[in-house]
Amino acid sequence: MPRSVNHVASRAKRKRILKLTRGYIGARKNVWTVAKNTWEKGLTYAYRDRKNKKRTFRALWIQRINAAARLEGLSYSQLMGKLHANGIEINRKVLADLAMNNPQAFKAIVDKVR
DSSP: OOOOOOHHHHHHHHHHHHHHTTTOOGGGTTOHHHHHHHHHHHHHHHHHHHHHHHHHHHHHHHHHHHHHHHHTTOOHHHHHHHHHHTTOOOOHHHHHHHHHHOHHHHHHHHHHHO
């Protein structure tokens, strides 16, 4: 009895991954094993960098809040300590946005915690 192989499915699987690697350079786009390895490695980078994105944005927000707070005569840690002591629940993302786009509102918050 002849061996049964599903060439249709395996070819479709290869075409799907080669389509995903379109735009890569050299053998990474058209050699099956290289393309598959590159694509799988890209998935691990994507997973890792979704976590790193949160980390880098938080650092950016802290830098922006610190810069705006120093214009008001406070350091970042002093401002955050006074916010928590006064029970003002505002996250760093919103606070950084206010510092950048609405300095009057940021100044009002700083004046409230003084």
